[in-house]
Amino acid sequence: MAIPAFLEPLLARQYGADLAATIVEGLAAKRAVTLRANTLLSDRDAVAEALDQAGISWEPVGWYRDALALPRASQRDVWDLPAYESGHLYMQSLSSMIPPLALGARAGEDICDMCAAPGGKTTQIAALTGAGARITACEMHAPRAEKLEFNLNRQSARNVTVMRTDARRLDDFFSFDRILLDAPCSGSGTLSAADPRVEKRFTPHLIEKSRKSQQALFDKALKLLKPGGTLVYSTCSILREENEAIVEEGLRRAPRDRAFSVKPFDLDASSELPRLPVSLEGALCLAPTDRYEGFFVAKIVRTG
Numbered sequence: 001m002a003i004p005a006f007l008e009p010l011l012a013r014q015y016g017a018d019l020a021a022t023i024v025e026g027l028a029a030k031r032a033v034t035l036r037a038n039t040l041l042s043d044r045d046a047v048a049e050a051l052d053q054a055g056i057s058w059e060p061v062g063w064y065r066d067a068l069a070l071p072r073a074s075q076r077d078v079w080d081l082p083a084y085e086s087g088h089l090y091m092q093s094l095s096s097m098i099p100p101l102a103l104g105a106r107a108g109e110d111i112c113d114m115c116a117a118p119g120g121k122t123t124q125i126a127a128l129t130g131a132g133a134r135i136t137a138c139e140m141h142a143p144r145a146e147k148l149e150f151n152l153n154r155q156s157a158r159n160v161t162v163m164r165t166d167a168r169r170l171d172d173f174f175s176f177d178r179i180l181l182d183a184p185c186s187g188s189g190t191l192s193a194a195d196p197r198v199e200k201r202f203t204p205h206l207i208e209k210s211r212k213s214q215q216a217l218f219d220k221a222l223k224l225l226k227p228g229g230t231l232v233y234s235t236c237s238i239l240r241e242e243n244e245a246i247v248e249e250g251l252r253r254a255p256r257d258r259a260f261s262v263k264p265f266d267l268d269a270s271s272e273l274p275r276l277p278v279s280l281e282g283a284l285c286l287a288p289t290d291r292y293e294g295f296f297v298a299k300i301v302r303t304g
């Protein structure tokens with residue numbers, strides 16, 4: 001099985017042939033298992049000690065103290081740890097830890113995670129706010145909403161209300177200080193040649209379907225944002241049509257009585273991130289590598 005052949009020309013149109021070839025190589029690389037210490041129940045040092053005791057070698061991640069990379073471990077090695085079972089850690093890709101950091105949520109705020117299951121980012125936001133924020137987590141697919149609730153319980157994220165609903169239909173009466181829209185996407189940044197279903201799953205139709213849903217969700221997010229509020233838009237796609245184009249079109253047709261601006265966000269030691277060029281100033285797009293998934297993150301602030 002191979003990465004579908006139509007992807008490389010698509011990438012080449014966006015990034016040029018050389019970079020497209022490097023990206024496809026990055027997709028084929030075996031990615032290191034990475035995890036996040038759950039500070040609602042434990043901390044980085046305790047998780048590191050549990051790994052040491054199990055003989056699993058780990059490396060720190062420069063831009064996020066709670067993240068650990070396990071270059072030689074398998075997922076099963078982590079599943080076997082008591083600290084995994086008890087929710088003291090959460091297996092999560094490094095790239096997907098960035099949107100909650102970019103969101104910058106604080107205790108006391110109203111937060112919405114519009115597309116929340118299985119809950120990696122919801123539980124991270126809960127941990128980052130010390131369980132002091134009011135978090136609404138939407139998920140429209142019932143089995144995935146169950147998985148979300150399971151993970152929230154296991155991670156002890158008690159300040160989260162789960163809404164089993166289509167976030168596109170949220171009443172405009174709601175308003176939030178911060179919204180994370182980690183949108184459903186084609187997954188072009190995380191494709192694996194080892195996945196036997198990759199050719200059936202990743203199709204031009206999936207990109208188009210994702211794009212429509214992303215735009216509708218983005219438009220809704222802008223309506224739900226309080227003045228001064230922050231929206232973070234992210235996908236695990238590296239295609240411009242699912243990323244920059246969604247943000248640009250959403251801002252173009254935003255309600256005329258509101259103003260929004262794309263803002264850069266800081267990440268300590270972010271020079272270690274494998275950045276791809278972006279056409280939206282302030283946004284971040286990561287290349288797939290043996291450590292990172294391909295990922296896009298943009299931060300939008302309602303300025304008026």
Ligand SMILES: C[S@@+](CC[C@H](N)C(=O)[O-])C[C@H]1O[C@@H](n2cnc3c(N)ncnc32)[C@H](O)[C@@H]1O
Binds near residue numbers: 114121139165217
């Ligand atoms: C990229 S995944 C989210 C991953 C999640 N943020 C995490 O970090 O664990 C997108 C999720 O959005 C859900 N979804 C798709 N369309 C939705 C919609 N219109 N409203 C709510 N949830 C939706 C999907 O079922 C899927 O679980």
